[in-house]
Amino acid sequence: MKDPLHEEQLSTQAVFEGRLLKVYRDEVRLPDGSIGGREYVKHPGAVVVIPVLADGRLVFERQFRYPVGRAFLELPAGKIDPDEDILACARRELQEETGYVTEDWRYLGVMHPCIGYSDESIEIFLARGLEHVGHAWDEGEFLEILTLSVEEARAAVFDGRITDAKTITALYWAERELS
Template identity: 55%
Template structure:
């Protein structure tokens, strides 16, 4: 009996194979690589990209349906952005644990229930970053624990207001726009979310 066909076989004519790799920069956060790759036609090229530890984004939903958002200064673009809470994974940390931690640290909210929506790749041309999207509800407010050097405002709003901001061009953060897509499809009954209670070992985050 023949082995099942590997779905990746359909991409064989597109695949690039690493020949060599070098680290060109390593900072406190970013790890920049330059690889030589073999192209499908046998020729070679260079690929420069950022190695990222991974991150999470949380869509916090209050009991009345309002959403918890943040306004935070983003230095590379020299302006403040409206975003859902998000943050990178610590070494050895799972995405769910990171989501629970980031929500509590940045907003002060703890959630009774969570649902994993999916993942997004926000910079596929130059980074391997993966952001997991989590939804949180049954929120209760506690104390924030911001990281040193972290400054942000916590606000509440509605899905409709955020959609209006997106339409007007004032909401441009890619991960937050993707979250709005998930939220709208879920609210309208087109996409499912499977909710689970916060595990006991994470409730004290």
């Protein structure tokens, strides 16, 4: 059965195509039959990893995010490469950014961080049994690695030190999975 709120794409136009993002402008038929416009960003998708150390602490990173002009406290995450399996991406990002590897992975779910203007989806993974082998940062990537307990991370959300949506969503999952 067709969703009564569905908007049918009538035409699409690429407005901008960059290395990471593509911006489109579409004409759509609205639920009442009238015509409307939609502008949105196509994103290749990403993963976020909840890395859990043997003592229960979580591994975080702090990095500067240029669009908002400041450093953010986040869980490790990264963009899915073309044709890359989501677990392979999670493994790659965890090792590149934090220096940890593991064979103990659990897929938790998916989130959509920017539904008003982007098709981005972020796959959420839990990683346990971590072994430190050393990071492999990308050129131009600068990070600080730190650990927080789940309780400390929760407090950081409520006092404003963690405002990143993917991290907040993943922490919600972490609380459920680790309690």
